[in-house]
Amino acid sequence: MATAAEVVTIKRGRKFDQVLEGARKVFMKHGFEGASVDDIAAEAGVSKATLYSYFPDKRMLFIEVAKCECARQADEAETLVGLTAPPEVVLPVAAQRIADFFVSDFGRSTFRICMAEADRFPELGQEFYATGPGLLRERLASYLNGAVARGELVIDDVYLAADQFAELCKADIFPSVCFGIRRDFSKADRDRVAKGAVDMFLARYGVKRD
Numbered sequence: 001m002a003t004a005a006e007v008v009t010i011k012r013g014r015k016f017d018q019v020l021e022g023a024r025k026v027f028m029k030h031g032f033e034g035a036s037v038d039d040i041a042a043e044a045g046v047s048k049a050t051l052y053s054y055f056p057d058k059r060m061l062f063i064e065v066a067k068c069e070c071a072r073q074a075d076e077a078e079t080l081v082g083l084t085a086p087p088e089v090v091l092p093v094a095a096q097r098i099a100d101f102f103v104s105d106f107g108r109s110t111f112r113i114c115m116a117e118a119d120r121f122p123e124l125g126q127e128f129y130a131t132g133p134g135l136l137r138e139r140l141a142s143y144l145n146g147a148v149a150r151g152e153l154v155i156d157d158v159y160l161a162a163d164q165f166a167e168l169c170k171a172d173i174f175p176s177v178c179f180g181i182r183r184d185f186s187k188a189d190r191d192r193v194a195k196g197a198v199d200m201f202l203a204r205y206g207v208k209r210d
Helices: 015-033 037-044 047-056 059-081 085-101 105-119 122-131 132-150 158-168 173-178 189-203
Strands: none
Touching: 015 037, 015 047, 015 105, 037 047, 059 105, 059 122, 059 132, 085 105, 085 132, 085 158, 085 173, 085 189, 105 122, 105 173, 122 132, 132 158, 132 173, 158 189, 173 189
16 A cells, blocks of 8 residues: 655656656546556556556556646646736636646546545645635736736735635536536536626726726
8 A cells, every 4th residue: 555655756867758648648548547547557568567657557647637737727828828817808718727626537536536535645735725816816816916916906816816716717607516416517607607707806806986
């Protein structure tokens, strides 16, 4: 059985990125439970021995992929929308990203694994938070600071506002996913939640015009 120390100790080598990309494709297609080590090794074009030399535990591999995926999505959002664009442009894109992630098979699997392993391997949850929700919080807060400085928003506590925005983007979706009430959300469903989140956020923090 893996120890807590092993969860945060990952060997890197020449085929590390190759293994990670193969795992990403398999996890995104099949989720955590449906992905086998054999499938991941085949997709990555490596032997199982090579895969295990980097990641002794499938959970470790999944969390590493999840961390990279969260960072990639955040980077893509910044590429699509400049950090100096107005809130009416930036926030809808951010809201869509958040809503889409939580209804995806990958997002659901990520949350379930982190919650299931949090007691045995607290470092796992902490590390994922730092590179997932924590990274989102920092980037949102940084953007909001800039929007306040430009006179586009009025916010006293940008970190609280960032947390509130993220929670608004999960309304209805997150509880349904957590309790297994509903798995499928149409684009219209996600658009409704994202738009509601942006509208409410701007109603609270937007500059009031006479």
